Amino acid sequence: MKALRFYSAKDLRVDDVPRPECGADEVRLKIAYVGICGSDIHEYLIGPSILPADPTKAVNRYTGGRLPQIMGHEISATIVEVGKDVQGYKVGQRVAVNAAIDDRHHGHELCDPCEKGRHNICDRISFYGVNSPAGGFAEEMVVKSVALVPIPDGVSLKIAALAEPLAVAAHSIRMSGFQKGQNAIVFGAGPIGTALTFLLKDAGAKCVMVSEVASSRLEQAKAAGADRTVNPLEEKVLDVVHELMGTGADVAFEACGLQATFDAALASVKTGGTIFNVAILEKPLQLNTNILTRGEKKLLAGNAYTAEDFDRVMRVLSTRGSDVEKFISSVVPLARAVEDGFEEIVNNKSKHNKILVELSGEH
Ligand SMILES: [Zn+2]
Ligand SMILES: [Zn+2]
Structure with missing residues (x-):
């Protein structure tokens, strides 16, 4: 099968690779759409920063991940094969993927965060x-x-490829303590x-x-609400x-990662407010x-998402899918x-919000 593999900075190739085997607790997916993430771009430009540069060495013994890496998270x-021990899923079902891999995936004894349901900060997260x-x-x-997240009827596979980045945002909002009616x-x-924003x-x-x-990004922010x-x-x-919020905002989300924006975020929340960092710093x-x-003031941060965040996003997509389609x-x-x-x-970074790569292109 064809796969896009990352070798080193600026070296990304469409290769012919063997079709992966489907184990008893696994499912085989026919990929429909995959979004290109800012972290993919970062790795493409200055990587490898996550995997060892030596392709004979794996990042850890739990996943065995090594270069060249098939990117895309x-x-x-659509499910095309279901392992014999898997229950609750069937061939033909449409799904998104919760890309965070934790102790449940490895069959490892659960770490403390996993025990508490905080799988996104597992000691062995990948x-x-x-x-x-x-x-x-x-x-x-x-x-x-x-890892599977069922896609509700009425949500297309194209829109469902946005569930993962939306789940990052949903997680940040949940962890920030934001409440309805706040600024x-x-x-x-x-x-x-x-x-x-959305x-x-x-x-x-x-x-x-x-x-x-x-x-151009300010226009996208307006379109997002x-x-x-x-x-x-x-x-x-x-x-x-x-002018808008009196003494300041209840919560400020920092999604830039620059000293100037971080300082502005600290200054712009009111006393007792929260600064929430989602940026990955250079x-x-x-x-x-x-x-x-x-x-x-509280300074908090968040990493990825859990199943709960995907559930919230899928509920939003079922009613407001057309509003997020314009992010593509x-x-x-x-x-x-x-x-x-x-x-x-x-x-042309600022021209784009999300570019999707089309695989099967099914609906
Ligand atoms: Zn990402
Ligand atoms: Zn864990």
Whole structure:
């Protein structure tokens, strides 16, 4: 079968690889659509940063992930084979993939976070399409049945490929303690920033303000439901915050990872408010903890998602699928994924929210 494999920086190839075997507790998926994530682009440009550069060495003994890696973790698919011990799933069923791999997948004794249902911070966490042999940019993929998320009737496979990035945003909102009727600010209107904006409004935010320097991304934030967008190169962010929200926001989500946006996030929440980091940093930031201490502001962070977050996203997609379809800025075939997908995002980043790679293209 055809699969898109990452070898090293700027070296991504469509290879012929053997069809994976389906074990007793696994299912074989025919992949429909897979989104290209910012983390895929990061790895493509400056990787390998997650897997050992030496292809003879695996990242860990639980997944055995090593280079070359089949990328792709924002996956929608149809089940084409069900392992003999798997219950509750059948051939022909449409599913998304919860890409986080934890102790349940490894058959390992559960660590403390897994015992508490916090599988996203498992001591042995890894991800399909990142550091596990199975990845989504392929005609087929075999996953453990615990990774499956059924797609509700009426939600297309194309839209379901957005469930994974939306689940990242849903998890952040849940962990931030955000409550209906509160005010929120989102710094950065890339794929996660727009997903946060959309889900915050869906969850009943009174006002969502989005700060972003790229004008095309400000348009995307508006389309996602932002009440007010701010370009910090043209307006003072704090002035707008005070005008809209009085002393400050209840929660600020940091989805940029720059010192300037982090400082603005710290300053823009009211006393007792929460700064929630979802950005992956290029380099460490400075933090004046006096800002937290004096105002009893909370600094929190989140990693990936759990099944609960996928459930919430699937409920939202069943009623508001057409509203998120506009996040898809382009759909490209696997054979053109490097040129029209990865390179297109590198060269025209702010034009795009989400580029999908089409495999089977089924509905
Ligand atoms: Zn991702
Ligand atoms: Zn665990």
